[in-house]
Amino acid sequence: MIETVEWRPEYGPGAPIVGVVYGFRVKATGEYRYVGQTTKRVERRHAEHRRVAKQGRKTPFYDWLRKTPKDAYEVVVLERIGTTREDLGQAEISWITLYRASGDRLLNLSEGGLGPTGVIWTAEQRKAAGDRARGRPTGVHLYGPEHPRWGHRHSEAQKAKWSAMRKGQNSGPDNPNFGKFGSDHPRSGHVMPQESRERLSEMRRGALNPNFGKSPSAETREKRSVSLHRYHHVNNGVFKDTCRHCIHDAMNSEREDES
Numbered sequence: 001m002i003e004t005v006e007w008r009p010e011y012g013p014g015a016p017i018v019g020v021v022y023g024f025r026v027k028a029t030g031e032y033r034y035v036g037q038t039t040k041r042v043e044r045r046h047a048e049h050r051r052v053a054k055q056g057r058k059t060p061f062y063d064w065l066r067k068t069p070k071d072a073y074e075v076v077v078l079e080r081i082g083t084t085r086e087d088l089g090q091a092e093i094s095w096i097t098l099y100r101a102s103g104d105r106l107l108n109l110s111e112g113g114l115g116p117t118g119v120i121w122t123a124e125q126r127k128a129a130g131d132r133a134r135g136r137p138t139g140v141h142l143y144g145p146e147h148p149r150w151g152h153r154h155s156e157a158q159k160a161k162w163s164a165m166r167k168g169q170n171s172g173p174d175n176p177n178f179g180k181f182g183s184d185h186p187r188s189g190h191v192m193p194q195e196s197r198e199r200l201s202e203m204r205r206g207a208l209n210p211n212f213g214k215s216p217s218a219e220t221r222e223k224r225s226v227s228l229h230r231y232h233h234v235n236n237g238v239f240k241d242t243c244r245h246c247i248h249d250a251m252n253s254e255r256e257d258e259s
């Protein structure tokens, strides 16, 4: 089970949280129909979604959830975020962008990440919510300028402490997808149509690439070089006299033969 640290409004911007981005995946086709984020346990969030569907909320997702039996889909943890709520929102945006681009018919109303629900409200909705909120005790669900910590900044020392706390939280065995291969992996059985591949690749080309203009470290370049050698040469039984890894391997095996 994945531990989460539930977000509370009084934490304010930049406070550390642990949450996950999850997806509703149709078992038969591998298609994702909804991506969400939560700082609650996924099982609990899932139960909430089922309850809201049962109560009859009219949105494409809840319409779909109502008519889809529980055993026809699974709720998959796509990513665990142990930094900030803002990062969790960004991660949700990335997954929604990815699945929309790969042709999954997501039923999300928004592109994720924005505000408590990710939905951009209309003026009428905002007014209705405001009217409801005025009947509430203060300190509950206050956002933006109404929030007591609005504009408040955390000290550099506090931020450094949080940064140290969350170092490596999503790497190695702490990553929810660590060691998951084949049918266990959330992308299992999912083939991306050619058109989507091209669209995704275009999105990452040149200045749009997050690494644009950055040169990789020597260590990164070495890692890349070794994996290219393994993939193209070792796995295919190919020897290239222009590849220093091929030469290195050949020299090592000669040495072993000699001894």
Ligand SMILES: [Zn+2]
Pocket: 229, 230, 233, 234, 240, 243, 244, 245, 246, 247
């Ligand atoms: Zn090689």
